[in-house]
Amino acid sequence: MLVLSVSSLKGGVGKTSVTLGLASAAYARGIPTLVVDMDPQADASTGLEIPSSTRSDLSDVLAAPKSRTLEATITPSGWVGDQLGHLDVIPGSPRSAEFDRPSLSDKYLRRLEDALQKVDHGYRLVLIDCPPSLNGLTRTAWAASNRVLVVTEPGLFSVAAADRALRATDELRRQIASQLQPLGVVVNRVRPRSIEHEYRINELREMFGPLVLSPPVPERSVLQQAQGSARPIHSWPGEAAAELSSVFDQLLDRALRTGRLRHRGR
Numbered sequence: 001m002l003v004l005s006v007s008s009l010k011g012g013v014g015k016t017s018v019t020l021g022l023a024s025a026a027y028a029r030g031i032p033t034l035v036v037d038m039d040p041q042a043d044a045s046t047g048l049e050i051p052s053s054t055r056s057d058l059s060d061v062l063a064a065p066k067s068r069t070l071e072a073t074i075t076p077s078g079w080v081g082d083q084l085g086h087l088d089v090i091p092g093s094p095r096s097a098e099f100d101r102p103s104l105s106d107k108y109l110r111r112l113e114d115a116l117q118k119v120d121h122g123y124r125l126v127l128i129d130c131p132p133s134l135n136g137l138t139r140t141a142w143a144a145s146n147r148v149l150v151v152t153e154p155g156l157f158s159v160a161a162a163d164r165a166l167r168a169t170d171e172l173r174r175q176i177a178s179q180l181q182p183l184g185v186v187v188n189r190v191r192p193r194s195i196e197h198e199y200r201i202n203e204l205r206e207m208f209g210p211l212v213l214s215p216p217v218p219e220r221s222v223l224q225q226a227q228g229s230a231r232p233i234h235s236w237p238g239e240a241a242a243e244l245s246s247v248f249d250q251l252l253d254r255a256l257r258t259g260r261l262r263h264r265g266r
């Protein structure tokens with residue numbers, strides 16, 4: 001099972017959009033997938049058409065990572081019905097903010113990892129949408145993950161933030177998460193003919209080498225339209241949606257390839 005955290009320490013760069021794009025790609029392909037909404041803003045849950053008040057949510061799982069709690073919390077995505085996939089969600093809620101303390105003890109940092117070990121739905125992929133900070137919730141997500149995907153925009157401050165995020169994952173790997181590796185850096189909201197964006201992408205390649213994933217995600221308003229209607233981008237009509245779908249397909253392929261390598265290496 002590949003457990004992939006989608007992170008950035010900077011807000012609004014596209015973590016939730018990339019999580020939803022990858023979920024859409026996995027769903028279109030029928031890959032059994034669980035999305036964990038780690039952000040108290042719960043945007044991923046909204047995008048996956050989860051009702052705003054569920055019986056239980058991530059905060060219940062973090063309070064008591066028991067099989068019973070998980071079974072009561074895991075909810076099928078509202079996308080179900082579009083295609084044949086198997087896509088479930090651990091919904092987020094503002095209540096999970098209580099676990100976003102800067103100094104969360106190791107016991108709490110391991111709670112999602114404990115919970116995922118008890119999940120028995122045959123998921124091949126777990127996608128974790130992280131909040132834009134490096135407090136307890138992001139660290140809890142990383143402790144449960146074997147890969148981190150860092151999202152960045154092609155701008156000066158975002159490049160510096162991506163560097164900080166990669167350094168922070170390295171630090172947590174040395175502390176409590178020996179399995180944690182970067183999948184790479186995905187550049188989001190790229191405008192094809194922007195000289196500034198091209199310059200920043202080259203700068204990222206100089207800094208991070210092959211960790212900069214290809215292709216970048218273009219800026220397309222259709223992504224916002226699909227999100228606003230809580231639909232997967234793969235089911236949205238038109239050329240721009242097809243282009244975005246293909247980008248997320250390629251990023252998913254890359255993620256799953258890494259997952260297979262890990263298993264072979266065990």
Ligand SMILES: Nc1ncnc2c1ncn2[C@@H]1O[C@H](COP(=O)(O)OP(=O)(O)OP(=O)(O)O)[C@@H](O)[C@H]1O
Binds near residue numbers: 219
């Ligand atoms: N490639 C893109 N093309 C067009 N719009 C985009 C793209 N990526 C993200 N957006 C839009 O930018 C806004 C911020 O994106 P998103 O919510 O995914 O970022 P985030 O990193 O998850 O934010 P937060 O830090 O608040 O969790 C959203 O309105 C989203 O629809």
Ligand SMILES: [Mg+2]
Binds near residue numbers: 015016129
């Ligand atoms: Mg988000």
